[in-house]
Amino acid sequence: MTGKVYLVGGGPGDPELLTMKAHRVLTQADVVLYDRLVGDQIIALIPQAAEALYVGKAKSKHSLPQEDINKLLCEKANEGKNVVRLKGGDPFIFGRGGEEIEELVDAGVAFEVIPGVTAAAGCAAYAGIPLTHRDYAQSVRFVTGHLKDGSTDLPWNELVYPAQTLVIYMGLTGLAETAEKLVQHGMKESMPVAVVEKGTTDAQRVFTSTIADITQLVIDNDVKSPSLLIIGDVVKLQQRLSWFNTDAK
Ligand code: SAH
Secondary structure (H helix, E strand, O other): OOOEEEEEEOEOOOHHHOOHHHHHHHHOOOEEEEOOOOOHHHHOOOOOOOEEEEOOOOOOOOOOOHHHHHHHHHHHHHOOOEEEEEEOEOOOOOOOHHHHHHHHHHHOOEEEEEOOOOHHHHHHHHHOOOOOEOOOEOEEEEEEOOOOOOOOOOOHHHHOOOOEEEEEEOOOOOHHHHHHHHHHOOOOOOOEEEEEEOOOOOOOEEEEEEOOOHHHHHHHOOOOOOEEEEEOHHHHHHHHHOOOOHHHO
16 A cells, blocks of 8 residues: 655744644654754654654755655655655745655655645744734735845845735845845835744744844844744834743843
């Protein structure tokens, strides 16, 4: 009998943000392939008897190229195993989930996709920043600050748009360039920006500033990955609406 691959979104960090479905398939897994962004408390839920394979991309640890991950998923499923491919956040939001299941489709391997709380939703909630708000933002846009070839070429004109919240994933490395480009394309220098580091975890830190000053603030506070940028007038609400870990700040 052939097995099945579950492409599972593990959420942004807080293990209680796993869906019940994600929790169930994880605790019934024979094999789990997990990424760098999956936190220790979630890894701890993997059954003792299951084979747990780290396939992430941290420089210090062993990691697998994408093609090998895709192959491994097929192999393990063809051995009749219940395979969980566990990813941070949601598998279909900057998570390469599409690439992985394309390979499964080609190989005729059965699969399911289990959505997760994406970093934007998790970080915004735990930082106290509503991504939309009738007074400040009627739309929200998720972009990645990091393209496949390493550049940061974004559609700047579309990003500087009234009443729109911008959420930038993987935006820390290119932050200086992003901030500069946004201002060049007409964003007011006083535009509020938040950086959420390790959102939803006990180590969460939230910094707020303006598009003109955020880069320096990030440097001064040695902000590390994973961090999410939220740009827009909704960030003005952060101080009033923040509730999580407020003592720790
Ligand atoms: N599939 C994931 C995103 C993967 S891209 C999701 O849906 O959330 C990785 C980027 O996500 C990081 O560089 C960072 O910008 C963001 N990210 C993921 N988890 C985060 C967290 N706990 N806190 C802040 N940013 C996070």
